[in-house]
Amino acid sequence: MKKHAILTLLIFFLVSTPSVFAADKTSMDFPLNVGDSVYFEDGYYKVKLVRTDDVMGFAWLNFSCDTMRCGYDPKELKGYQDEPNCYPTSLNQIICIKKTREVTSNRAIVNLTFPSDWSWQIITAEELKMPKLVVRKTVDKPRVKVDEIVQVKITIENTGNGSATGIDIDEIPITALIPMGEELEPKIRDPLPAGESDSDTYLVQAVKSGTFTIPKTSVRYWDESRKNEYTAESNTVSVTVLAPEVKVSKLTTTIQFDKENVTRGEEITATILIRNVGDAPANDVDLITRLPPGLELVSGALEDKYHEIKPGSTREVKAVIRAVKVGNYTLTPRTVYSDGETTTTSPVIIVTEEVVEYTKYLYLIPILLILLIIIAIVIKRHREYSF
Amino acid sequence: MLNILLLGIGQCGNRILDAINHLSLGGGRFSKYYSQQQYVSNVQTIAINTALNDLKELKHTRAKDRVHIPYLHGVGANRNIGKQCFIENRDMILRTIEERGNFDVAFVITSASGGTGSSFTPLLVKELKERYSFPIYSIIVLPFREEGTLYMQNAAFCLQELRETSVDGVILVDNQFLKQAGKDIKTAYDSINRMVADRFLFLIRALDSEMMMVTDLGDFNTLMASGARLATFGFAKGGKNQSIKDVIKESMSPRGLLFSTQPYEEAVRAMIIIQGDKKYLDINEITSEVETLSSNVGHVFKGVLIRNREEPQVLTIFSLSASEELDKFYLEAIEAIKKEKEQKERTKSQKEVANDLFKGIEPEY
Numbered sequence: 001m002k003k004h005a006i007l008t009l010l011i012f013f014l015v016s017t018p019s020v021f022a023a024d025k026t027s028m029d030f031p032l033n034v035g036d037s038v039y040f041e042d043g044y045y046k047v048k049l050v051r052t053d054d055v056m057g058f059a060w061l062n063f064s065c066d067t068m069r070c071g072y073d074p075k076e077l078k079g080y081q082d083e084p085n086c087y088p089t090s091l092n093q094i095i096c097i098k099k100t101r102e103v104t105s106n107r108a109i110v111n112l113t114f115p116s117d118w119s120w121q122i123i124t125a126e127e128l129k130m131p132k133l134v135v136r137k138t139v140d141k142p143r144v145k146v147d148e149i150v151q152v153k154i155t156i157e158n159t160g161n162g163s164a165t166g167i168d169i170d171e172i173p174i175t176a177l178i179p180m181g182e183e184l185e186p187k188i189r190d191p192l193p194a195g196e197s198d199s200d201t202y203l204v205q206a207v208k209s210g211t212f213t214i215p216k217t218s219v220r221y222w223d224e225s226r227k228n229e230y231t232a233e234s235n236t237v238s239v240t241v242l243a244p245e246v247k248v249s250k251l252t253t254t255i256q257f258d259k260e261n262v263t264r265g266e267e268i269t270a271t272i273l274i275r276n277v278g279d280a281p282a283n284d285v286d287l288i289t290r291l292p293p294g295l296e297l298v299s300g301a302l303e304d305k306y307h308e309i310k311p312g313s314t315r316e317v318k319a320v321i322r323a324v325k326v327g328n329y330t331l332t333p334r335t336v337y338s339d340g341e342t343t344t345t346s347p348v349i350i351v352t353e354e355v356v357e358y359t360k361y362l363y364l365i366p367i368l369l370i371l372l373i374i375i376a377i378v379i380k381r382h383r384e385y386s387f
Numbered sequence: 388m389l390n391i392l393l394l395g396i397g398q399c400g401n402r403i404l405d406a407i408n409h410l411s412l413g414g415g416r417f418s419k420y421y422s423q424q425q426y427v428s429n430v431q432t433i434a435i436n437t438a439l440n441d442l443k444e445l446k447h448t449r450a451k452d453r454v455h456i457p458y459l460h461g462v463g464a465n466r467n468i469g470k471q472c473f474i475e476n477r478d479m480i481l482r483t484i485e486e487r488g489n490f491d492v493a494f495v496i497t498s499a500s501g502g503t504g505s506s507f508t509p510l511l512v513k514e515l516k517e518r519y520s521f522p523i524y525s526i527i528v529l530p531f532r533e534e535g536t537l538y539m540q541n542a543a544f545c546l547q548e549l550r551e552t553s554v555d556g557v558i559l560v561d562n563q564f565l566k567q568a569g570k571d572i573k574t575a576y577d578s579i580n581r582m583v584a585d586r587f588l589f590l591i592r593a594l595d596s597e598m599m600m601v602t603d604l605g606d607f608n609t610l611m612a613s614g615a616r617l618a619t620f621g622f623a624k625g626g627k628n629q630s631i632k633d634v635i636k637e638s639m640s641p642r643g644l645l646f647s648t649q650p651y652e653e654a655v656r657a658m659i660i661i662q663g664d665k666k667y668l669d670i671n672e673i674t675s676e677v678e679t680l681s682s683n684v685g686h687v688f689k690g691v692l693i694r695n696r697e698e699p700q701v702l703t704i705f706s707l708s709a710s711e712e713l714d715k716f717y718l719e720a721i722e723a724i725k726k727e728k729e730q731k732e733r734t735k736s737q738k739e740v741a742n743d744l745f746k747g748i749e750p751e752y
């Protein structure tokens with residue numbers, strides 16, 4: 001059964017490939033301008049002069065066949081004098097370029113070998129009308145909330161030189177953005193003449209939060225002769241769907257010191273601010289601040305409890321602390337509340353030993369000496385007059 | 388430079404001595420701590436007392452200049468005890484004085500009415516006169532008359548005994564005469580002490596200064612040797628708009644004198660020492676006043692001390708031949724002695740009567 005199937009396919013292939021196995025071949029010179037094509041068998045096979053190199057005498061030719069039927073990929077082959085190149089392969093030589101001559105910057109005479117019974121026709125670049133569609137996809141609102149509707153617009157512009165016909169638009173929906181109403185089939189003017197554009201829109205409704213990508217729009221179309229089929233794709237579009245608003249409290253805690261560089265024994269005023277920047281009251285707020293060893297509390301408090309802090313409200317806690325040991329210290333006030341907790345780290349308090357610059361007190365020496373002399377005189381006098 | 392010995396005996400003498408020392412330091416409250424004594428002369432001051440507390444009260448007299456005679460706690464206004472005390476401590480007192488060196492003149496300041504001062508002074512002057520040749524003058528303060536009979540008789544006997552010694556002169560200061568000096572007793576005493584100090588400092592400054600018209604210690608000795616060897620001071624300080632003539636007159640008025648006297652009638656010699664900026668010292672006015680005075684009292688020693696930018700001050704010293712006030716004082720003192728004697732006899736009589744009544748009677752229990 002399997003053997004019969006293969007045989008049937010082979011017969012079909014041979015029958016559908018005109019003159020491939022024809023024994024007689026003929027060679028012919030084709031004077032071509034860049035962009036001109038030779039259509040064999042009514043365009044079943046095409047050979048197009050793509051570009052030339054007049055210095056080296058090269059000419060590049062694009063070989064292709066009906067993609068729907070022949071199954072060979074297009075191929076670009078270089079032609080040169082007495083340097084044959086064949087399509088689709090060197091083993092399966094259906095059309096060969098034997099040589100090129102009189103190569104100029106935009107023209108060459110190309111000698112092609114092809115089955116003798118094939119018809120042929122030169123199609124100039126002017127005669128070859130080719131549509132080219134450019135597809136763009138846009139949305140009116142890239143950020144929406146759940147349940148909001150987004151308008152998706154598909155714009156198709158024909159930038160080619162031939163009208164596009166049989167335009168088939170393939171739009172793939174996604175589950176997060178459900179199309180509204182009818183089926184998802186955008187309608188574009190068909191045929192679409194060269195140089196013109198058209199657009200269509202459809203509506204989708206956001207059903208869940210997240211960031212979603214609307215896939216590319218695929219477009220298939222034909223030229224006027226309906227012999228050449230083309231495809232085009234649009235860009236993708238991202239739409240962010242915001243989650244429904246949930247009112248929660250959010251506390252921020254900051255701590256500041258009136259001075260950060262102190263000497264041992266000096267006092268520092270610490271100010272802790274708790275602010276509710278959320279949109280709901282924060283309940284059961286508990287401020288916890290542990291003093292590191294080396295700092296001691298003099299007055300005030302670094303901890304407190306609040307039953308409620310309303311949105312936009314601020315609570316302030318002040319304390320005077322004393323540096324008792326040399327070192328670098330930070331405080332990390334932690335605020336625990338109904339909707340979460342927050343911890344902040346204070347600036348670094350640098351505690352150093354007091355360095356007394358004795359030199360700046362040198363002027364006191366004579367004053368002290370004078371005072372000592374005065375005191376000595378007073379004591380001496382007092383003793384002189386004490387009985 | 389004169390060498391002057393200044394002795395303050397007893398509470399009153401001590402306080403006047405302290406006031407002199409205070410003024411010599413500048414007179415400020417704390418001047419003893421920063422100032423030096425500004426005596427022109429070499430002045431040695433010694434405060435002598437039997438009462439330790441009196442010595443302790445002194446503020447401007449050096450501790451080494453305070454001599455305590457360790458005898459009970461004062462002699463209790465009893466001159467007999469005081470004399471006994473002096474005799475017992477005489478050597479110590481004299482040795483203390485001797486250690487201070489040689490002197491050109493000595494002043495002994497005391498109250499005539501108290502215990503220590505009134506009893507020590509005559510004996511001390513006598514001892515000093517026997518040992519030294521320098522003149523010794525005594526500044527004697529007479530009591531308020533109402534202070535009591537004991538003080539009156541002490542003062543009378545002290546003054547009398549002192550005049551019997553060979554003291555070179557007694558300068559009288561009368562509390563009774565000066566009692567208007569203060570509203571209360573303390574202010575009055577302080578003011579009197581200050582007045583005496585002012586005059587004394589003026590005197591010793593004048594005796595030891597180069598003057599336009601000279602008065603020296605010799606003049607002073609001559610002055611004090613005149614008459615009854617009694618004298619008193621007068622003093623006045625003039626204002627900018629006051630003529631020197633008025634200042635001289637004021638110094639001789641009751642407001643300026645330390646003892647109630649009639650200078651033109653009772654004085655036999657006088658000394659006028661004028662000090663101040665020369666713009667205040669009108670020679671004609673000075674001469675006129677001196678002539679007036681000398682026409683009444685005989686010789687007048689005069690000295691003029693030019694002190695730039697100082698207002699005029701005048702010190703007058705009168706040597707008295709007699710004193711009506713002193714006579715009155717003696718009479719009052721005799722009355723006081725009589726009264727004291729009568730009281731004593733009455734007490735004795737009462738005691739004898741009581742003894743007679745109790746004769747032969749024994750207590751029964």
